[in-house]
Amino acid sequence: MLYGDAMKCRLIKVILIGIFALSLHAQQIKRNDAIRIALRSIKIAQDEATILSPVPRDSFRLRLVDVALAKPTKLPDIADSLLAELSGKTYYKLIKSLAKILDLSPKQPVVAKKIAKHPWDNYPKMSPKIKRTLSVIYDAILASTDNLTIAYSKLDSAQLDTVLTMPIELLAPFERRIDNQINAATALEKDIVELEQENREVRFFELAQRVNQQKIFDAAKLVLQTTLNAISQLKTVTSISGTLTVPDTMAFGDIIYYAETEIGPVIVGGVGPTFYLGHFAIIIDLGGDDNYLYHAGGTTPKIPIAISIDLGGNDLYWSDDMFSFGSALGGVGILYDAEGNDIYRVNNMSLGCGIFGWGILWDHKGDDTYIGSGVTIGAAFMGGGVLIDDSGFDKYQSNIYSQGFGGTKGIGLLLDKSGNDSYTCTGNILDRLHYADHYLSLSQGVGYGYRPIASGGVGILMDFDGNDVYSAEIFAQGASYWLGFGLLYDRSGNDQYNSFQYSQGSAAHLGIGVLIDENGDDTYASIGMSQGCGDDLAAGCLNDRSGDDSYLVRDISQGAGNANGIGLLIDEGNGDDRYLAGNEYNVRGYGNWRKEFGSIGIMLDLGGDDSYNGKGKNGAFWSNSSYGVGIDFPPKQ
């Protein structure tokens, strides 16, 4: 009886706690309602809080950027729709969704021509399954080559040369060092060179408009679809080894088949270790700890479409050549690695990099290390650059334009699905206009445009699981510059975000930067222009949806609008958060006046027992500017 009473008591307690928790949940104001209240408190209706661009629309402007500029207070919803578009689908559909974001049509039908005869048809020492797989990839490459020819048909050879070499010059990560003292003649010489460069850039973007991006994507789509089918076919292939000898400048080790073909060299490696030294159009490796020391799944001028499939082993991918390992310049490069703890070490423009082309690197399993310098690890300019890592504790290390970087008319995606990962961007180009000792990152979900000639692209970094560490300097972690869109979306884990400036949901000059963190107790640290900051007609948004979070900054951050920009910091959930700022005045719901109207700054904390240094208080409204407001909900009505 006594036992029964105790049980009843416990049950009632559980029910009461449940009701209390539910009531708390019910009480929590919805994000959009909170934004509406904040805007009303500064006399603005939600639909009209738009950014009016005084800049004429160029042909590179993406619809996504226009939508985001028209609805900057809906940035979290826009980010959610992007997540829905990109997650939970096959990778073929994901790539098609990326094309849609680039305003390309994903539905153009592409059919591979049937080739009557393939070089391996009569080769006896290879299983029919591998032969069939090779054949379908071969046919797809041939058909796609036609698409690439059409894509560049409006350019003569000199123009094509300009189009394909200029991006390398524009994005080459080198630092223009200047002495601490400069004489007049040197400065003038530099100015003349810069003027020439400006004219060349204008010419380049004029020519770039003539490239048919749709046809390049059609080529990529066909090759990708075929490669994905081939991968599933190859998983059922019996493990075999080979002893074939091939030219030692091309490969050595366990080799089953090798041939020079119309599309370039084709090679099949066995389950033992193989060293790949040459450039191949198709590599299929059935397993073993392999070494790829040149463009595996990367393009060269002679081989514009390259596919590399590795089915197992702890592999080393090491190349200092550009466009290696799932990278493309003017074509399509795909690299798939099924499993193993792999090391990828490159210099520039590799590891899921696409310039006037599509570069895709997909690593399915293992704790992997990715090391590159610039335009790497999911980076694109006038095309798509994708790096997908399905599992494992991974390390990403680079210098600039990387880890989800989208330059003009480009979409760069770094998607990591699980594991405790570290993302580091140390920077190798000094932000010399502003600092003597701080570097540009332009990485970790950054959209970037060429001000004022060409609008920016879309850079996305998505991490679905694990306790992750993000480290960078200037322009990083959901940031953007000049009519671009940058997004960092982290779905779960206790994450750490460290940076210097223009980061963590920040943008400048008509850009859009968003950082969404769905779960976990997270820490955000930066110096300024960060954590939901829009500078000069730009919009930045940091939206953390749950957990006990810490926010540390110096100034113009945590929901700050500067020079007619819009900044939003929204912390949802019932977490007990801590907000620290060096400067009390221009943070947490701050909008300043510039030229003829005000910038908007909104900081919202939707629940929990929070602590603030200086401005801000539990259950309060605060503001010290006409166009900025901070609210800690639930307000005590």
Added chain:
Amino acid sequence: MNYSSKIVLAILVLLTTLIGAERETHIKELFAIATIGDARLSQQSQQAKVKLSSYGEEAAKFLVTQLRRINPLKFETAKEVLTMIGDDALPYLVAALSDTSPKVSSAAAEILGAIKSKKAVSPLKIAALHGDVNLKSAACWALGEIGDTNAVDVLTQALFDTSALVRRAAAYALGQLGCCKNIDALLGLLSDGHYSVRYAAFDALRKMCTPKLKEKVKLRLKNANPPERDFLIVLLGCFGDEVENDLASFVQSTNYFERGFACEALGNVRGNYKVANILKKALWDSSPFVRMKALRALENLKKPHILR
């Protein structure tokens, strides 16, 4: 003219040309140093800007050509130095208003506004009506900065432009001029589709606190919806003691936003102990929004009177 005089004249012409060429090169060098774009050389850059501006008209001629530059640093520096040069740059800037590039023409208009020379009013008035969107808005803004009431008609016309950029600049400019002729048009902009236009109209109106405006505001308040209504409530505060009762009734509203904005308005009603008491009472309002507005209003009452 004898032979030797001719030689002397030729030498003089040559010398003048050489000196001119040298000065031209020096201007270019100074511009190059001013735009070197390195934080470590910022002192040298600043010095170069000052020196460049001392070349007056000669530098202006060169700098106007630099407004075409694509590099944002070059473009912004040219604008900055042209503003520093001031009146000497006027002929080149006025000519640049009719440049085929909207970037150059709108930049010229902005610089003319920053220079604040009344000589630029006539060309700016033409630009405010006939340019592209960016030029029109820049010209309106410039006319406001110059503050010549001759521009009122043009600016009033610009209030009805299809572009919000132009409407905003025109409203701002009329506020700068403080001319009370356009009250109806500005009141109409309080229900504009873009927040920045409404804010500009509101800022202009609160500088024109005439009895006529008071009556119009009261009349509009009867049917206005937020956010226009919010602006109208705050605008009432500009009329001081005369609207104390109206605002006191808004402080009793069931809508906490209206109560809050009424407190904001009362923050402009100075020297009235009743107002201070209403605000002190509002510090105990159930809404944190009202409490914040009341606190800010009380702080405002303690400050010297400055608009914005």
